[in-house]
Amino acid sequence: MFFCGEFMQNGDLSKLDQIRLNDGNDKCRKFLEHTFYRNGKEAVELINDDNLSFPTFYALLPLIRVFGLARYLDKKKSIALDIINQIILPRGFYRGREYLSMKDQSVYETLLWMANTGKEEDIDNQYEHVMDVAISVLIDTYEDKDILEAVDEMIFKRNAKGRYINDLVWAFFNSKDPKTIKLLLKRLRSDNPNESQLAQKLLNIEEDIVSKENFCAEYSQWLEENGEFIYFTEESNQYASNPVLLKEDLARKYFNKGVKDYRHQPYVPLSAQEAECLAAFNALNDDDKAILSEYSKKKRDKSQAEWKDWINKPIEEQIKEALGRGEEYI
Amino acid sequence: MILIGGNPPSMDSLYAQFPARSVERLVIDAMWDSEETYAYSSLEEFLFELRFRKETVNAARELNRSRLSFATFHNSKANPKYWDRTPNGGFRMKSGVKPSQAITDIFVNGRLYATECATAMPIVYYKAALNVFRAEKFDKTFDNLYLMNWQLFDRLMMAIGTPYKVKDILIGDRAYFRNPDVSPQTPELQGENVIVLPDGLYYGHGMGISDASRIIAVLNANRKRNATRSAYLMDSASRPDYKRLFRAYST
Numbered sequence: 001m002f003f004c005g006e007f008m009q010n011g012d013l014s015k016l017d018q019i020r021l022n023d024g025n026d027k028c029r030k031f032l033e034h035t036f037y038r039n040g041k042e043a044v045e046l047i048n049d050d051n052l053s054f055p056t057f058y059a060l061l062p063l064i065r066v067f068g069l070a071r072y073l074d075k076k077k078s079i080a081l082d083i084i085n086q087i088i089l090p091r092g093f094y095r096g097r098e099y100l101s102m103k104d105q106s107v108y109e110t111l112l113w114m115a116n117t118g119k120e121e122d123i124d125n126q127y128e129h130v131m132d133v134a135i136s137v138l139i140d141t142y143e144d145k146d147i148l149e150a151v152d153e154m155i156f157k158r159n160a161k162g163r164y165i166n167d168l169v170w171a172f173f174n175s176k177d178p179k180t181i182k183l184l185l186k187r188l189r190s191d192n193p194n195e196s197q198l199a200q201k202l203l204n205i206e207e208d209i210v211s212k213e214n215f216c217a218e219y220s221q222w223l224e225e226n227g228e229f230i231y232f233t234e235e236s237n238q239y240a241s242n243p244v245l246l247k248e249d250l251a252r253k254y255f256n257k258g259v260k261d262y263r264h265q266p267y268v269p270l271s272a273q274e275a276e277c278l279a280a281f282n283a284l285n286d287d288d289k290a291i292l293s294e295y296s297k298k299k300r301d302k303s304q305a306e307w308k309d310w311i312n313k314p315i316e317e318q319i320k321e322a323l324g325r326g327e328e329y330i
Numbered sequence: 331m332i333l334i335g336g337n338p339p340s341m342d343s344l345y346a347q348f349p350a351r352s353v354e355r356l357v358i359d360a361m362w363d364s365e366e367t368y369a370y371s372s373l374e375e376f377l378f379e380l381r382f383r384k385e386t387v388n389a390a391r392e393l394n395r396s397r398l399s400f401a402t403f404h405n406s407k408a409n410p411k412y413w414d415r416t417p418n419g420g421f422r423m424k425s426g427v428k429p430s431q432a433i434t435d436i437f438v439n440g441r442l443y444a445t446e447c448a449t450a451m452p453i454v455y456y457k458a459a460l461n462v463f464r465a466e467k468f469d470k471t472f473d474n475l476y477l478m479n480w481q482l483f484d485r486l487m488m489a490i491g492t493p494y495k496v497k498d499i500l501i502g503d504r505a506y507f508r509n510p511d512v513s514p515q516t517p518e519l520q521g522e523n524v525i526v527l528p529d530g531l532y533y534g535h536g537m538g539i540s541d542a543s544r545i546i547a548v549l550n551a552n553r554k555r556n557a558t559r560s561a562y563l564m565d566s567a568s569r570p571d572y573k574r575l576f577r578a579y580s581t
Contacts, residue, residue, distance in 0.1 A: 132517070162417045163418055237481075240568075
């Protein structure tokens, strides 16, 4: 995997990238324009350079359109051009192939190129829109988890500049990968107050944190111990100012029927007795559900046999025991 | 049920104040028939909320007619005479501008504005507040407007950004249609924020005024490949802190 920054370090930058990074977008466009008038084939070769970065390609789009170079683009850039058009054109105006709606290796490689070489730049609002959708499709359609570190970087960089982050954040959590939480806990420990404040907000932590180290250790432990019962709520900033990020499935915890994929899958009872038990559990208030499920987990961790005896008792007796002997476990 | 000063109100005298099928009557009926207790310290406080809800409905209908365009935050736009577009796509009121004029301009010159469904909600509630408070009081009370979904809200309106599970979704509430299997290409259609109107209708910016089935159909048409979950109306709502607004109005 190559990043634009890495190109710079190892000297593999394309000619057009070198000009753009050293002298700016206008000079880069001028250079391509002069090249085109002198030798059209050479202009196409410059664009089709394997080392060309996505931001430079994006910056040159007006010339590519004006000079009618789209038909000469290599496969990756041709797909990228269609992807951009699919994203930015008003609905109903795009007539090309709907690459974003399919699952295809070439599309995947193009999206990776866009994300990996384009993640460090914020050319304009439209560019950010294109990047947000590319990232979102990579995470959702292609289930790419390797991109999450880069997305974390993008979110915090953009936020530092006061730019729009909600769609990136949504895509980030849409991965439903606990790696996102670990990355945010790392940000929470940052000495940079802007970073730690955003991490706190994204993790939906309302209380004042006295010791960041202790808090993160406890949070990580909770995540580790309850991973099979925790799920991403799919709430976002479009819905609420402080969306809830994670929840525990208390019914699954109570029945000891966890699934470690961080998606909400309501528990389906396996027998009539379980169905009765689940109905009684669901009728409890939230506090009692939390106490009972926590007690159930602790009891099971201590002794499987004792837990089986307990879970088969009437729920009133279970609650009585959980409340009476709770401190022993909770 | 409704309690005013700890007692149920006289329904006859309440009904007498409002025509049948009015927003106020519909809200009174919904509250009265509810298992929830809607408690007010005074009749004035209760009437204030009814009026605010009616003006919310009016503001939603007005915004629907305003030619305000739908755009994602990346492509949002505002009339630079009254608003600065912030780098994140929000609108910050210019200094020296009257808040009442800045809000009114969105409704008068809607074609100069574009935003997405969440930011349309505070616009509706601010306009409702303007209609209730009137310009002079509104300008004193809401003197630092910033419009960007639920972020950086002034304290008086903050509550509309915090939905919670409710027994009744009432006329004038903000409700939310969620689209859990939305296509990754259209994050803006992950849901639709709406203002609840009478007769089973909703106002959602970009969708217009329609019933639940049409909103769900539009959201479902923008799901990912192999989607299994339909869009649905969540059983939560958010509403302004009417008691707090009433105190601000009364002082």
